[in-house]
Structure formats: structure tokens, C-alpha cells
Amino acid sequence: MRLLTGIQPSGDLHIGNYFGSIKQMIDAQEDNDIFAFIANYHAMTTVSDGKRLSELTMRSATDFLALGMDPEKSTFWVQSDVDEVLELYWTLSSFTPMGLLERAHSYKDKVAKGINANHSLFSYPVLMAADILLFRSEIVPVGKDQIQHVEIARDIAIKFNNQYGEIFKLPEFRVDDNVATVPGTDGQKMSKSYGNIINIFEEEKKQLKTIKKIVTEAVPMEEPKEYECCNVYNIAKLFLDEAKQTALQERYSKGGEGHGHFKQYLAEVIWEYYRPYREKREYYASHQDEVRDILKMGAQKARLAASETIEKVRSVTGISY
Ligand code: ADP
Numbered sequence: 001m002r003l004l005t006g007i008q009p010s011g012d013l014h015i016g017n018y019f020g021s022i023k024q025m026i027d028a029q030e031d032n033d034i035f036a037f038i039a040n041y042h043a044m045t046t047v048s049d050g051k052r053l054s055e056l057t058m059r060s061a062t063d064f065l066a067l068g069m070d071p072e073k074s075t076f077w078v079q080s081d082v083d084e085v086l087e088l089y090w091t092l093s094s095f096t097p098m099g100l101l102e103r104a105h106s107y108k109d110k111v112a113k114g115i116n117a118n119h120s121l122f123s124y125p126v127l128m129a130a131d132i133l134l135f136r137s138e139i140v141p142v143g144k145d146q147i148q149h150v151e152i153a154r155d156i157a158i159k160f161n162n163q164y165g166e167i168f169k170l171p172e173f174r175v176d177d178n179v180a181t182v183p184g185t186d187g188q189k190m191s192k193s194y195g196n197i198i199n200i201f202e203e204e205k206k207q208l209k210t211i212k213k214i215v216t217e218a219v220p221m222e223e224p225k226e227y228e229c230c231n232v233y234n235i236a237k238l239f240l241d242e243a244k245q246t247a248l249q250e251r252y253s254k255g256g257e258g259h260g261h262f263k264q265y266l267a268e269v270i271w272e273y274y275r276p277y278r279e280k281r282e283y284y285a286s287h288q289d290e291v292r293d294i295l296k297m298g299a300q301k302a303r304l305a306a307s308e309t310i311e312k313v314r315s316v317t318g319i320s321y
């Protein structure tokens with residue numbers, strides 16, 4: 001199966017990105033054909049400082065590699081290194097009804113939050129459709145928030161295929177139900193744009209400080225506590241096997257410990273979980289040329305896959321003459 005995903009380099013990678021998308025891709029590498037890229041054109045919709053965007057692009061790539069992306073087995077590149085995606089974006093625009101984009105939740109939410117609406121924010125799902133369709137992706141593993149974008153890609157592909165024949169494969173989204181929405185420190189969806197994230201590779205003291213900010217109920221120390229709706233528990237369970245989840249549930253139910261204790265435990269769990277990845281990250285951070293080479297090699301592989309689709313598209317649309 002071909003699985004594809006993109007991660008925007010618009011901030012540091014957080015544990016919502018990790019469980020919602022990165023981990024699913026990395027775990028699937030053994031048995032699938034993985035296409036993963038750093039969506040730097042998408043990030044332009046929110047990052048307008050050029051230096052910062054290029055730094056974040058390298059940092060996200062470094063983090064992705066540290067977390068286990070295998071550039072030999074998989075295809076891993078930076079979006080802007082494959083020009084064909086912008087060409088397809090334009091072609092698909094002619095198959096995208098305005099109403100389809102006007103209904104996009106992500107666009108509507110961002111506008112409601114006061115982010116200035118411009119054309120790139122509005123047409124963002126068309127570029128995402130180009131990413132997905134260019135590489136003939138079958139499955140797109142995403143967090144819940146991105147489901148609609150994959151559906152839009154499917155709708156656009158159907159419209160194009162109706163006109164020109166079966167050129168595009170129809171993609172399907174895949175959401176891991178256990179981690180559909182990872183809560184942030186305020187209990188809302190964890191998101192770079194909401195300022196409620198736990199960075200994967202934060203410095204230890206800062207990470208503990210962030211974890212201490214997680215919003216919890218005020219319950220006296222000695223009393224039993226609810227774990228189901230506790231943000232600390234709901235983040236911790238992502239890192240714990242069943243036995244450890246049960247043990248933590250028992251600590252909540254017994255009383256005698258405050259949320260501060262659970263937060264301390266969560267900080268330790270997260271720190272230990274990412275320890276081996278941190279070591280790998282240090283390696284890549286001090287070998288940035290190697291990271292650049294890996295990305296260039298990935299772009300070459302990606303272009304090869306893209307050229308097959310783009311040739312067909314040019315031919316049926318009459319762009320090649
Ligand atoms: P952000 O909301 O922080 O800007 P992105 O939009 O860059 O994150 O998301 C990258 C990937 O991570 C997407 O597949 C998205 O669905 C997933 N993701 C982001 N936040 C979460 C979350 N809180 N829970 C689950 N998945 C998430």
C-alpha cells in the first residue's frame with residue numbers, strides 16, 4: 001500500500017503530530033510504500049518570515065529522521081523540491097468548485113480565530129489534493145482535523161476522472177481511533193496555532209514546566225480522582241501499555257496523590273519514551289549536510305513517481321501539444 005503524509009514546518013513538532021501522523025507512518029514502513037514530506041508551501045500560509053521557514057524546514061526534517069523515518073526504505077523529501085506539485089495544483093483548481101472550499105472547516109476555523117484570510121489559506125486544500133494525487137496515494141494517515149481535506153482531494157479526483165478517465169487513484173484517510181485528537185495542555189486539540197503544545201524535543205526543565213501547566217480539576221489531595229476526562233491521564237495513556245494504564249488508573253482512584261504527582265510521572269514517561277530518539281536527533285543536528293543529502297535523494301525518488309502522473313495529466317488536458 002502507498003501511504004502518504006505531509007507535515008507543515010510551521011513550528012516545533014509536538015506529541016499530537018507524533019501520535020496523529022508521524023508514528024503511524026514510521027510504524028508502517030516495514031510493510032508499506034511510505035511517502036512523507038515536509039509541507040513547506042503549506043506552511044507559507046502562516047509563516048511569513050523566510051529565515052524562520054527555512055530553519056523550521058530543516059528542523060522538522062531532522063526531527064522526522066530522528067523519530068525513525070528511514071530514507072532508504074521510504075521516500076522522504078521537502079515539498080518545494082518537487083515542482084510538479086504546483087503544476088498539478090493549478091490544473092486541479094479548474095476541478096474545484098468554490099463551494100467545496102467554502103465549506104472547509106479548517107479555513108472557517110482559522111478565519112474565526114482572526115487569522116487574515118488570503119487566497120493561499122483558501123486554496124490550501126487544493127494544494128493538499130495535488131500532494132495526495134500526484135503520488136497516487138492510497139492511504140493518508142491523519143489526525144481527525146484533516147479528514148475533510150482528504151475527502152476534498154477525493155472529490156476533486158472524482159471530478160477530474162469524470163472528465164478525463166481514470167487518471168487519479170481515489171485516496172482514503174486513515175485515523176487511529178485511539179489517538180484521533182491528542183489534547184493540548186488546555187484540553188483543546190493540541191495544535192501549534194493554539195499555543196498548547198508539548199514539544200517532542202523540548203529541553204527537560206522546559207518540558208516539565210509545560211506539563212505542569214496542563215489544566216486539571218481542583219480536587220483535594222486525599223480524594224479519589226477521575227481519570228477518564230483528565231488531560232494528564234489522556235496524554236499519558238498514549239505512552240503506556242495496558243498494564244501501566246491500569247496501574248495509573250488505580251493511582252487516580254485510590255486518592256492520596258494530587259495532579260502534581262501525575263504530571264511529574266507524565267514528564268518522566270515522556271522523557272524516557274523519547275530518549276533514544278533524542279540521541280539520534282543530536283547526531284542529525286550536527287550532520288545537517290547529511291540531512292540535506294537525504295532530502296535531495298528523496299526528492300529525486302519523489303519526482304520519478306510524480307512524472308508518471310504529470311505526463312498523463314498534461315496529455316489528457318491538452319497541455320502537452
Ligand atoms: P498543527 O495543528 O499543530 O498545526 P499540523 O496541522 O501541522 O498540526 O498537523 C500535522 C499532522 O498531525 C496532521 O496529520 C494532523 O492531523 C496531526 N495532528 C496535529 N495535531 C493533532 C492532535 N492534537 N491530535 C492528533 N493528530 C494531530
Ligand code: TRP
Nearest residue numbers: 004005006007008039042128131
Ligand atoms: N494539511 C496537513 C496538515 O496541516 C499537511 C499536509 C499537506 C498533508 N499536504 C498533505 C497531510 C498531504 C497529508 C497529505 O496537517
